[in-house]
Amino acid sequence: MTSLLKDKGPGLTVSFFKGVFLVCMCFVVLYPILYMISMALRTSEDLHDPTVIWIPLHFTLENFKDVFGLMDYPKVFMNTLLMSVLGTALNVAVCACTAYGLARFKFRGSRLIFFLCIFTIIVPVQCIATPLYLQFRNFDFLGLGSIIGLFTGKALTVNLLNTYGTMLIPAAFGQGLRSGLFIYIFQQFFRGLPRELEDAANVDGCSIPKTFISVMIPNAKAAIVSCVLFSFVWYWNDYYTTNLFFTDVFSLNGALAALTDTLRSNGLNSWEDPYLVVTRMQAGCLLVITPMLVVYMFLQRLFTESIDKTGIVG
Secondary structure: HHHHHHHHHHHHHHHHHHHHHHHHHHHHHHHHHHHHHHHOOHHHHHHHOOOOOOOOOOOOOHHHHHHHOOOOOOHHHHHHHHHHHHHHHHHHHHHHHHHHHHHHOOOOHHHHHHHHHHHHHHHHEEEEEEEEHHHHEOOOOOHHHHHHHHOOOOOEEOOOOOHHHHHHHHHHHHOOOOHHHHHHHHHHHHHOOOHHHHHHHHOOOOHHHHHHHHHHHEEEEEEEEHHHHHHHHHHHHHHHHHHHHHHOOHHHHHHHHHHHHHHHHHHHHOOOOHHHHHHHHHHHHHHHHHHHHHHHHHHHHHHHHHHHOOOOOO
């Protein structure tokens, strides 16, 4: 028995420390969510009761009800959902086409184009915020409006601020949120596929577009799932870009920021207790992140499998 324990001693020690590490990591990750849930469900009495630490004595949903109306939640939810779905669809489709061309066809300047795509990953959007804003404030597609202005005396421009165009046009040209990363993922994935697949398609008379749609895309399901999930989450959680192009409250994150300003400026007058501002803010945060938590619950297995197949974690 003693010898058996000695043999298993190192393994048990390693397992113990692994368990302690995982428990600590789970606490660090889950603590903010548990805190938000605990605060959002509290009443004024619970906020002033020092014995209430995690579980409220009086549960209430009034915080969610008040914030739901202040944020105009149904409207901003649909705006955010539509922007995330359309932006993700365009972003992934264009990135997949671009990556396939860079991975399978060699032409002059292909390496430079790929380098520029990768370079966009490390350039923060704050560095190009001003030119982007001016471009969409006076949108002149490829200079055509200026050319028309030479004959009419006034340049033909369109103000695209406060429209979906500010988010969808960059995605349609491979410059959506994190497009450089998605191009890199697809490019590496397509390079790993055997060329015999394309040769067989060529023998059957498939053109390049048909080969891409019928052969390459079905074999790239793992990469597509990974990029779709990443892109959707990034569009959903985006705060800086949407608030740069939309002067009105448009997305959930913008509504949450506006809620913060409202509660800070009117908290002592609008609410019977200034501490209730905290509970309203936590309820607002939960309303913003709950859809993503639900998506993750249902797509967790698909997400982890696609990450493993694409080799992102490697």
